[in-house]
Every structure is written in C-alpha cells, then in structure tokens.
Amino acid sequence: MPAEFAIETEHLRKVFRNRWTGREVCAVDDLSLRVRRGTTFGLLGPNGAGKTTFVKMLLSACHPTAGVARVYGQDTRHPASRKPIGYLPENHRFPTYFTGAGMLDFYAALSGMDGAARRRLIPELFDRVGLDRKWMDVRIGKYSKGMLQRVGLAQALIHSPDLLILDEPTDGVDPVGRRHIRDVLQKLEGNGVTVLLNSHLLEEVELFCRDVAIVNKGRIVLQGEVAQLTAGKGYQIKTNSMNGHREIHLPTREAANVEIDRLRREGIEIESLQPVASRLEDVFIEAVGGKK
C-alpha cells in the first residue's frame, strides 16, 4: 500500500554540540510534520529557524538526535528513501569541471538512471528549464547564477522524482526566469509530484504553494492551507453616498449580508464588496512573533 504522506516526521529533534566547548544548540525541536502526496508545500521561517537542518535530515545529510523522518513511508536513514527525491540546495557549489550535460549525467547516474535514458533526457531537460542546448557542452564555471539555478533544477528533475525539495530555487534568477521556473513547477504539481519549497520569498510561496508550515526556533508555529491562513479576515464594503465614500469592515459573511440589506434599504449605493485576505507576510510575521 503506498504511503499516504510524501514526508512524515515524528518528534524530530536535532541538537548540535560543539566538540570542544560542549555547548549545545537545538536547531530542530520536536518537529512533527506531514506533507500530503502531490501537494505544493512551503516551508517558511526566519533565518536560523531550523528549516535547512530539517531538509538536511530528510536527505540524511544530517542525522536526527531524536525522532523519525520518513519519505514515502521509508526511513530516511536508508539510502533507498532518497530514490524518489530531487533536490536543489540553496548555496550549491556544482563542480566547475563539469559541463552542463556532464553534470546532469553524473547526478542522474547517482540516481540510478541508465546511460541510454540519461543521453535521451539531458537535452530535453535543457529545453524544459529554458536553457539553450548550446550550453550543454560548456563548463558550468562559465554559467551565470540564473543559469546555474536552471541547470540545478534540471539535475533535480532528471530522474522524474516524486518529491522535489527546492531551497530558494529562484535565487539569482531574473523575473522572466522566475516565471518560467514557476511554470515548470506548476506542471509538476499537475503530474502529482510533491514539491517542498524552502524560500524566503513569501510572495513566491503564496503564489505557488497550496500548504505551508511556518517554523520558528526549531518548532512549527503555524501550519495549514495558504488559502485558509490568508483568508478569514472578513469583508469590506465600500459605499458611495452624499456624505462621501465609506469603508465598512465586517467579520463574517452573515454580517456582511445584513449590512448590505441595511445599506440597500437606506438607499446607499454600494461601490464594491470584497473579502479581506491578509497577505502571507502578515501571517508569517504574526506567527513568528514579529511586529506588524
């Protein structure tokens, strides 16, 4: 039976201990999280919140002090659990001796793809991430930051992963490129691929992700659907009368309807009615205890 969740962690904890001073820092503290299959999930948090450590534990680059992490039901301590994962790290340092095609070939081979499939897919991947094929045989030391992000995304996609973990995927990419990358990711979502997006760009998360978790000081402080988290601020009615323009805020739909009836009875012209949604940034700042 296939696992219900793409990612599942139970009481995950990571404490870094200084070898010499013995000082301990808890990066991730009792973090339990479930990411549904096929969703687009945004992982948010201020700097040092523990997001990267959490992602590294999913990839087994970092070992949990306590707790369990599973990817599609498999314990992340087993290398096989990483087979369905495509990963693009934030501060990647791809070896500059690779050509673009050579790099994709190497990482695809590590993912277990055979040579014929690699040769067939590499040019396709270049097209898919919007890189001209003429760059395939150019050493990546010559690539711009934006091109490195694109080729990095291509290496994460080459083995058709079920789970894509992206750390700041549009960092250094121009607005057109960002749009292109977002389009690529949106197509993946349509194909049932789960995407975990770790980004500081809240607008990007808001635009792209369906679910979100906000992490602070190693713990999840808020989790839910983006639409739900940003909704629920009531309704705003704008009126136009002899006394001038007025804005009326109402907490619920029912209250809004009652108010509309009253305004109509009194012959006041309604200029607009719209639900009031808070931005993800407001939700984020509130969740991590910052001031608005």
Added chain:
Amino acid sequence: MITAALIVDTFREALARKIFWGLFALSLLMILFFLFVMRIDVVEGATATISLFGQTADKTNVGVDKLVPQIHGAIAAFLYSFGMFLAIFASAGLIPSVLEPGRIELVLSKPVSRAHLLAGRFLGNLLVVGINLTLLVTGIWLIFGWKTGFWNVPFLLTIPLTLFIFAVMLTVVALVGVLWESTALSVMVPVFLMILSPVLAQDKVVRKLLDSEWSRDLWHALYYALPKVFDTGRIILQVVTGKGAGMGAFEWWPIWTSAAFAIVVYGTAQWVFSRRDF
C-alpha cells in the same frame, strides 16, 4: 553503475585539476629519458658501454642480468620515495573537495550510501595514480628489455607494491579528509608518517638507546602499528634487484602490518564519515 560514476567523477576532477596530466607528463618525460638519452650497448650479454647525454662511462663488462636489476632498483627506489610524495601532494585534495559545503549535500541527496561514496572517491584516486605508475614502470621495463634483451620481470612488481603503500597512505588522506576537510592536513599527515617510517624502522638500534622500559615499548608499538613505508621500500628493492632466494625468502610482515593499519584507518574513516553531519 554508481561506483563507475563515482570513479569517473574523481578521474574527471583529477583531469580538470591537471593532476592526472601533471603525473602523466612526468611519467612520459622519464620514459623519453630512458628511451632517447640513455644508451646501453650490449656485447655478448655484457654491457660494452653505457652513455648518458653522450657521455660514455668506462667499460665495465658487467652482465646485463646484474646491471639491469640494479638500475631498475634505483628507479624503483626513486619512484617509491619521490613519486609517492608527488602522488600524495597531487591527489590529497580529491577526497576533501567532495565534502565541501554545497557539494556534499547534493551528492548525499542521491540514493547512494556514504560508504559507497567514500569508496568510489578512494578507488578513483587510486586509479589516477595507478594508471600513471603502470604506464611509467611498464614503459621503462619495455625500454630496458628492448635495449638490453634482458626482461627483468620482478621490476613490474614495483607497480602493485608501490600502489599498495600509496593505498595505505590514501586511507590516512581519507581519514584526515573526513575529519577536518583540509587538503593541507591531508598532505601533512601522510607525509609525516612517511618521514617517520625510516626513523621508526631503526627499532633495534633506538631501543638500545632508550633508558626506560615504557619508552622502548612505546617506540616498538609505534613501529609495529604505523605503516612500514621504509621496510616495504626495502622489500621492493630486494624483489627488483633479485637480492633474495625467491619470493618466499622475503619478510612480508611489513606488508601485512601496513595492510592491517590501512584496514583500521579506512574503517575509522568510513565510521567517521557515516556519523558526520553536513
């Protein structure tokens, strides 16, 4: 397939860093030196003249069966000492480089075990040096055989024996690399062990000079525990020059104890690597 990819990647990095080509150029230079610069004229099984850069040595009438192994011995000693230093200097960075932040996370995100990853790098490194060593020794052996008609087969044993000690030293490079990710330390520690080896090899002499029992035991323990680079070099020299009644006549324990050292160090490197956070 994954092992091959890891080996090829190490090889590719060695090519890009000019490590392979540097070693290859030196090997080629030595081969060309023996091919064109050194001349040996053999008359009825004895050397008539040996000339270097046009300068002819006195007529010695030494049999080629004696002269060639001696020259081979000198070459083997040179390769074993100078070549080993060079190989360690050149390739010590190949293991720490893969552990660089931003690179290691990506490799670890693939379905490859850490043991596999380190083994792939280790084998790739060994291959870079092994190819050059094989090319050089075989080339020199062919040239001497062609010029003198005497085929000193034991000289070819320089390849596995030198490669063996390089592998032992490479386990140290691997351990230092996974512990501190430092290329400088990855060079310094094995070179220090190589320098220490001839000193420790004076075990019998030094033990007489030490006045306390514990210091004698310590010296003795260090001698047996650490890799016997010097003693293995002596074995190579004996094998190549034929100064022994046969393979069974040599004391092979420096090889076994060095191999035991390598197994322990490599195992420790794997253990450290498996537990590290990146």
